[in-house]
Amino acid sequence: MDKKEKTTNEESESIEQLLRPKTFGEYVGQDKIKNHLKLIIGAAKERGESSDHLLFYGQAGLGKTTLAYIIGKEMGVGVRSTSGPALEKPGDIAAILSNLEPNEILFIDEIHRINKLVEEIFYPAMESRKLHLIIGKGPAAKTFTLDLPPFTVIGATTKVNLLSSPLRSRFGATFRLDYYQNEDVEKIIKRSAKILNVEIAEEAIKKLAEASRFTPRVANRLLKRARDYAQVNKKKEISGEVVEKTLEMLEVDSLGLEEADRELLKTIMTKFGGGPVGLKTLAAALNEEMDTIEEVYEPFLMKIGLLNRTPSGRTATDLAYKHLKLDKTRKLI
Numbered sequence: 241m242d243k244k245e246k247t248t249n250e251e252s253e254s255i256e257q258l259l260r261p262k263t264f265g266e267y268v269g270q271d272k273i274k275n276h277l278k279l280i281i282g283a284a285k286e287r288g289e290s291s292d293h294l295l296f297y298g299q300a301g302l303g304k305t306t307l308a309y310i311i312g313k314e315m316g317v318g319v320r321s322t323s324g325p326a327l328e329k330p331g332d333i334a335a336i337l338s339n340l341e342p343n344e345i346l347f348i349d350e351i352h353r354i355n356k357l358v359e360e361i362f363y364p365a366m367e368s369r370k371l372h373l374i375i376g377k378g379p380a381a382k383t384f385t386l387d388l389p390p391f392t393v394i395g396a397t398t399k400v401n402l403l404s405s406p407l408r409s410r411f412g413a414t415f416r417l418d419y420y421q422n423e424d425v426e427k428i429i430k431r432s433a434k435i436l437n438v439e440i441a442e443e444a445i446k447k448l449a450e451a452s453r454f455t456p457r458v459a460n461r462l463l464k465r466a467r468d469y470a471q472v473n474k475k476k477e478i479s480g481e482v483v484e485k486t487l488e489m490l491e492v493d494s495l496g497l498e499e500a501d502r503e504l505l506k507t508i509m510t511k512f513g514g515g516p517v518g519l520k521t522l523a524a525a526l527n528e529e530m531d532t533i534e535e536v537y538e539p540f541l542m543k544i545g546l547l548n549r550t551p552s553g554r555t556a557t558d559l560a561y562k563h564l565k566l567d568k569t570r571k572l573i
């Protein structure tokens with residue numbers, strides 16, 4: 241990585257930090273989840289104990305990591321962060337667990353990607369705060385058990401169905417984060433614009449929110465690009481027109497579809513007569529991973545009614561034809 245790229249990454253990371261809500265009050269929407277969490281945290285604090293282990297699942301960018309840090313702050317404890325793929329060997333998780341301070345939070349992103357060997361020493365640690373270690377190999381191997389301080393695991397995943405059931409059952413509470421309401425996305429944009437100290441017109445907020453895929457991270461990303469556009473073009477504020485130009489430049493349309501989303505729909509329409517087409521066939525036609533199609537593209541396309549999943553495969557809806565201005569008679573090219 242060259243120096244310039246590094247500085248840009250560091251800058252965007254610090255903006256990310258700046259925009260991240262620090263308290264439940266700043267965290268927009270998801271009221272049911274917030275109330276439930278406040279209850280769990282309040283009760284644990286009153287008892288002077290660590291909270292139950294908690295699991296968050298839902299699409300990327302909906303605020304799972306943010307919640308973990310808010311909980312840390314509310315509980316007055318530190319948060320250590322790692323991810324499933326980073327825990328390759330049992331020794332990796334052992335090193336982290338044995339260094340935890342009492343009541344600390346261990347945040348594990350992409351927890352569905354923890355491997356089996358790591359899981360095996362992780363269960364007893366979560367359940368009874370015991371770390372069973374094996375030192376050495378073969379007949380000379382020795383096992384010993386280390387007592388751990390109280391701690392809370394907060395897991396985050398986009399694919400809860402891939403979590404093994406023993407791991408899932410170690411969590412005291414599981415929360416599903418859903419897409420945000422449009423008005424909540426608007427509030428997030430307003431809040432972020434204020435933090436970034438940039439003027440933004442009401443019309444611009446609406447347009448940005450509509451293109452944000454009901455996802456806070458996308459809303460912040462589009463806002464930052466619109467801010468850049470306004471700055472470079474010497475505009476005093478982010479106007480509706482600035483947003484339109486920014487979205488055009490990013491090839492994001494009014495519904496928030498990107499090139500890859502449009503490509504997926506067009507492929508169903510033109511190559512498979514509008515569907516139904518099986519996931520595997522679609523993935524091959526798009527030269528894309530099945531997982532990416534299922535996890536990244538489809539949930540949003542289904543949410544806005546452009547795609548259906550049927551038992552016999554994926555179909556493009558009438559609305560999709562209308563949005564992409566494609567005539568159904570042209571579908572078999």
Ligand code: ADP
Pocket residue numbers: 256257259260261266267268269270299300301302303304305306307396428456457460
């Ligand atoms: P995830 O862990 O689910 O991928 P993050 O917690 O990293 O998502 O959230 C992405 C960004 O979106 C955060 O940096 C934060 O600025 C913003 N964000 C997420 N949820 C909210 C919310 N409820 N209110 C305001 N901003 C949010």
